[in-house]
Amino acid sequence: SQTIHQWPATLVQPVGSPLSLECTVEGTSNPNLYWYRQAAGRGLQLLFYSVGIGQISSEVPQNLSASRPQDRQFILSSKKLLLSDSGFYLCAWSEADTQYFGPGTRLTVL
């Protein structure tokens, strides 16, 4: 069966520091992968998606970037965090038109 992992589970970072969040999927090949952000009390915002290694589509221009160095690995990065980057970051993979979500990373920028 397929499983999706995210780490770290929680992270507290100072403003201006770099960021790297990792997502890996097991039990499937060449999945579509997605990064979402959920700000406190708000809905989900699609940040990036990838249909294959090295292929990244950005939905919202901002100081975040994504990379897919391996088939089942998706990384979310930033060179300098802003206060507004705080939130709950969710990774997902899809099979046909259905998405399956990871447990999320809670990021607090102070």
Next chain:
Amino acid sequence: GNSVTQMEGPVTLSEEAFLTINCTYTATGYPSLFWYVQYPGEGLQLLLKATKADDKGSNKGFEATYRKETTSFHLEKGSVQVSDSAVYFCALSETYSTLTFGKGTMLLVSP
């Protein structure tokens, strides 16, 4: 563009009450429709889905019917439990299986 509108929450119910959470959508083409549930501090879990008009998705006592004529996908459950307390998201599928989500509806069930 496509959009999903959900009823504002929170929805507060007593245990064993009937639940309806309204969801309407606008879309070009014929998207699949989904309900996801998010328990506190966790990721989203797929609750149910429907892929074409008049399909009924069901799971764990929850049901929703894809109504093309009213562009709706309302979530219902006949008898809610305290453990159903969570945030519920309605969503529709788009290109490359990206999803458009509603803003979520919090459900609070008291004993």
